[in-house]
Amino acid sequence: EDVPAYSERDKAITFRDYTLYKDFVRDVLQFPLANVMTHGIIKGKLNMLGGENETLRNWQxxxxxxxxxxxxxxELYLSPEVLTDAEWDFLAAMMEWAYHYEEILLNTRFVGGNPYRKKTYGYFHEGKETSLLIIRNPFVAPQTITFTMTDLFxxxxxxxxxxxxxxxxxxIHRDPLTFSRPVxxxxxxxxxxxxxxxxxxxLKYALPAGIHLQPIERKKNEVTYRVFTNPLEESCADFAGEAWLTSLRLNNRKIKADEFRRLICKGNKFNRTYTEYRF
Structure with missing residues (x-):
């Protein structure tokens, strides 16, 4: 195997993506990538593609x-009785997401390297306002992917x-993508x-950046998040669109943006809730 994987599902993903790389990057096939067929999601009594003990993350x-x-x-090649409730729920949510972004997803282009050479890769979907980038590492060892503005747009x-x-x-990533700075x-x-x-x-509102977020409640002019920091990472908080930030609370205590940055950058590891008031 060129790119071995413990999970049969990971092997299948890499095979599909290598085939698309070969056709559309190496051989420069003059045909819309959006119009090909890749045999869909398979999990049924006649073919348990992910294996009997497939994890939920592999399915997702x-x-x-x-x-x-x-x-x-x-295409969905599924035996309904085989799927768990969690698998059904995620599949339904993913299909709803894809319907929402259908017009953007239609404009698709392979980016990155050859999956069979263990290179990170992905698919870029350029939209008029919002664009989407899906990236994957096909190998067991951690890797990175670097892209510039001209690589994508x-x-x-x-x-x-x-x-x-x-x-x-x-x-939200702390560093934006610009012409002068790759990401x-x-x-x-x-x-x-x-x-x-x-x-x-x-942007017409502030976005907390550099930390993991779980939205809890949304109102007209505010959003409440649960904040997660990773003890294995050097977290450092910031804000995108900070000019729109009018009020900030941490555990119901009003604080300033600089104080919030110091709390995170000092290495405090916690799960917290704060409220970002939008203008």
């Missing part, structure tokens, strides 16, 4: 990759883009990430 990664490639012929709508990670967790994203073994790129000039 496969669903994310399938719908995020931008292939518009969606054919016609950039702005000279700066905020990078928002949607999967596997929600985090490097770390990926653990076989990890899949979904990134949303937003033009900085289009």
């Amino acid at each position: 990664d496969n669903a994310v990759m399938y719908f995020s490639r931008g292939v518009m012929m969606w 054919l016609v950039a709508q702005d000279n700066s883009y905020v990078i928002e990670e949607l999967y596997p967790c929600k985090i 490097t994203i770390p990926l653990q073994g076989y990890e899949v990430k979904v990134l949303r790129l937003l033009p900085s000039k289009a």
Whole structure:
């Protein structure tokens, strides 16, 4: 095997993506990538593609990759009684997400290296305002993927883009993507990430950056998050669109943005809730 994997599902993902790399990058196939068929999501009594003991994360990664490639012929080869409730729930949520971003996903392009050479890769979907980037590491060892503005955009709508990670967790990256500064994203073994790129000039509210977030409650002019810091990472908080930040609370205590930055950058590891008031 060129790129061995413990999970049968990871092997299947890498095979599909290598085939698309070979056809559309190496051989420059003159055909819309969105119009090909890749045999969908398979899990049934006649073919338990993920194996009898497939983890929920493997199932989720496969669903994310399938719908995020931008292939518009969606196929489900499933035996309903085989799937768990959690697998059904995630599949339904992923299909709803793909319907929401259908027009953006249609505009799909392979980016990165050869999966069979253990190179990180992904699919970029350029939209008028929001763009999506799906990236994956096909190998067991941690790797990174680096991209520039010109690697991704054919016609950039702005000279700066905020990078928002949607999967596997929600985090706003501290450093925006600009023409003068490439962005490097770390990926653990076989990890899949979904990134949303937003033009900085289009932001009309503040976004907390550099920390993991779980939205709890949304109102007209405020959002409440639970904040997670990783004891294995050097966390450092910041804000995208800070000019729109009018009030900030941590555990119901009003604080300033600089104080919040100091709390995180001092290395305090905690799960907390704070409220960001939007203008």
